[in-house]
Amino acid sequence: MMQLSDRYEKLKNGLKGMLEFRKRHRVKLKRYLLITMHILGVVSSFDAVMNTRTSQGAIAWVVSLNTLPVVAVPAYWVFGSNDFDNYIEERRSHREKLRPLAQRLMREEGVSAVELQDQSPLANSLRSLSLLPITHSNKVELLVDGRNTYDSIFESILEAESYALVQFYIIRDDDTGQRFRDLLIEKARQGVAVYLLYDDYGCIDIGEDYLAPLRSAGVRVSSFLDLVGPANGLQLNFRNHRKIVIVDGAVGFVGGLNVGDEYLGLHPELTPWRDSHVKVSGPVVTYLQIPFVEDWHWATGEWLETLDWNPVDKAIVNETSPKIDPQGVSAICVPSGPSDDVQTCNLFYQAAINAAEKRIWLSTPYFVPDESFIHALQLAALRGVEVKLIIPENSDSTLVNLSMQSYFAELHQLGIEIYRYQEGFLHQKVMLVDDHFCAYGSANLDNRSFRLNFEVMVGFFSKDFARKTEAMLTEDMANSQLAPEGQLLDRNLFYRFSVRVSRLLAPIQ
Structure with a gap:
C-alpha cells in the first residue's frame, strides 16, 4: 500500500514539475516574443522614417510601432512598407509605355475640334495634372442612388455591340452582383468583347463560384493585383478604387457606386444608401478609356488595341448640321494613383x-x-x-x-x-x-x-x-x-x- 502511495506522490510531483516547467518557459517565451517585437518595432520605425511618403505618416507609424509593436509591426509590413519605391518604378514603366497614346490622341488631326481652349488657371492646372485635354461637345446625365445608376448601366451594357470595359472596387456575390454577372455573360455569348477588372482587396469575398461562369462564357476577367503568395500579399495597401464602365467607347460611367445590394439600400445597418454616379457620352469617353487600359495592361500585360480611340466620332453634332455642336458640356478625365509624379x-x-x-x-x-x-x-x-x-x-x-x-x-x-x-x-x-x-x-x-x-x-x-x-x-x-x-x-x-x-x-x- 505504501508503495502505491509513494508512486502516486512521485507521479503527482512529476506532473506538477512539468506544469511549472511549461509555465516558466511560457513566461520566458512571451518575454522573448515581446522583446523581439519591440526590436522589430525599432527596426520598422527606421524603415518608416526613411520610406513613408509623409512626415505625418512616419510619425503615426513610429508612435504605434513602439507603443503597440505586437499589433503595429505586422500591420506595418502589410499596410505600411510594401517595397513602395520598387512598386512605383514598375508601375511608372508600364504607364510610360501607354502614355504616348494620350499624346497621339491630342495631336491627332481633328482633335482640336473637340478640345476646349480654355486658358483659365483651373483648366490649365487640370490639363497638366491629367496630361489629357478638356473636351467639349459632351453629354452628361446625373444618376442619383443605386436603382437609377444600375438601371442606366445595365441598359447601356445590354445595348453594347462591340465591347464593354467594366471596372469596380467591390463586387458582391449577392442578388445585384449575380444580375450583373449574368448580364456580362449574356453579352459575351452574343460576341461582345467584355473585360472585367476588379480589386483583390475590395472583392476578397468573391470566389471561383462567381468568376468561373464568367470565364466560361468568354468574359476576360482579371484582378488588379494578385494577393496570393507571401510577396504579393504585401501589396495589399495599393488598391484600385476606380469605378469605370465604358460601352463601345461611346458611353461611360463613373462615380461612387460599386456592385452590391447595399447600394440599393439593403445594408443591414447603413441604410438607405446615398450615392451619386454620372453617365457621360462624347469625346471625354475616349480619355476615360485610358486609365482602364493602363490598369488592364498592368494587370495582364495585354494592350487593348482594338478599342475605338477616335474622340471626334463621339462629339455631339447639331441635328440640322453635320458640324460639332460647341454647346455641349465640357469635361476632363483626371485619373490618379500612387505612381504619379505628384499627388x-x-x-x-x-x-x-x-x-x-x-x-x-x-x-x-x-x-x-x-x-x-x-x-x-x-x-x-x-x-x-x-x-x-x-x-x-x-x-x-x-x-x-x-x-x-x-x-x-x-x-x-x-x-x-x-x-x-x-x-x-x-x-x-x-x-x-x-x-x-x-x-x-x-x-x-x-x-x-x-x-x-x-x-x-x-x-x-x-x-x-x-x-x-x-x-x-x-x-x-x-x-x-x-x-x-x-x-x-x-x-x-x-x-x-x-x-x-x-x-x-x-x-x-
Whole structure:
C-alpha cells in the first residue's frame, strides 16, 4: 500500500514539475516574443522614417510601432512598407509605355475640334495634372442612388455591340452582383468583347463560384493585383478604387457606386444608401478609356488595341448640321494613383478650391485629409468663399468617424459649415465650385485616396450641370444637421482623447 502511495506522490510531483516547467518557459517565451517585437518595432520605425511618403505618416507609424509593436509591426509590413519605391518604378514603366497614346490622341488631326481652349488657371492646372485635354461637345446625365445608376448601366451594357470595359472596387456575390454577372455573360455569348477588372482587396469575398461562369462564357476577367503568395500579399495597401464602365467607347460611367445590394439600400445597418454616379457620352469617353487600359495592361500585360480611340466620332453634332455642336458640356478625365509624379488627386481638389471665387461645396463619406488640404479650405474661407462640407452622421468606420470630428474646430472658427447627413449613409464623392464647375468620381477626401488608391474623377465645366449638382447637394443639406461649434467640449474626456488619437493615425487610415 505504501508503495502505491509513494508512486502516486512521485507521479503527482512529476506532473506538477512539468506544469511549472511549461509555465516558466511560457513566461520566458512571451518575454522573448515581446522583446523581439519591440526590436522589430525599432527596426520598422527606421524603415518608416526613411520610406513613408509623409512626415505625418512616419510619425503615426513610429508612435504605434513602439507603443503597440505586437499589433503595429505586422500591420506595418502589410499596410505600411510594401517595397513602395520598387512598386512605383514598375508601375511608372508600364504607364510610360501607354502614355504616348494620350499624346497621339491630342495631336491627332481633328482633335482640336473637340478640345476646349480654355486658358483659365483651373483648366490649365487640370490639363497638366491629367496630361489629357478638356473636351467639349459632351453629354452628361446625373444618376442619383443605386436603382437609377444600375438601371442606366445595365441598359447601356445590354445595348453594347462591340465591347464593354467594366471596372469596380467591390463586387458582391449577392442578388445585384449575380444580375450583373449574368448580364456580362449574356453579352459575351452574343460576341461582345467584355473585360472585367476588379480589386483583390475590395472583392476578397468573391470566389471561383462567381468568376468561373464568367470565364466560361468568354468574359476576360482579371484582378488588379494578385494577393496570393507571401510577396504579393504585401501589396495589399495599393488598391484600385476606380469605378469605370465604358460601352463601345461611346458611353461611360463613373462615380461612387460599386456592385452590391447595399447600394440599393439593403445594408443591414447603413441604410438607405446615398450615392451619386454620372453617365457621360462624347469625346471625354475616349480619355476615360485610358486609365482602364493602363490598369488592364498592368494587370495582364495585354494592350487593348482594338478599342475605338477616335474622340471626334463621339462629339455631339447639331441635328440640322453635320458640324460639332460647341454647346455641349465640357469635361476632363483626371485619373490618379500612387505612381504619379505628384499627388494628383490631392492637387486636383486643391486646384479647384484655390480657383473658387464664390463657393466650394464638398460631399464625401471619408473626410480625413492632410494639413495642406485643411489650409486650402481655410484660405478659401478667409478670402470670402462660401465653404460647405457634407459628411455622413453614421460612418462605416469608427476610426474615420472619430478622425473627422477632430477637424471641426479649425474649420468652424473660419465660418466653414459642416453638415452631417442624417438619412442613411452618404457615400458620394462630389465637388461644386462657383456656378460653372463640378466633379464626380471615386476619390474620397482622405489620405488613402490622395496617396495610395488608384482613383478617377471627371470634372465638368457647365453652368447647367452645375445647377443640377447644386440642387442635389442643397437637398442633401436639407436632410442633414449642421454640426454645432464646440460640440466636442460637451463630450467626456475619454471621447475627446479618442478623437485626438484617431487624428494622429489619420495619415495611415
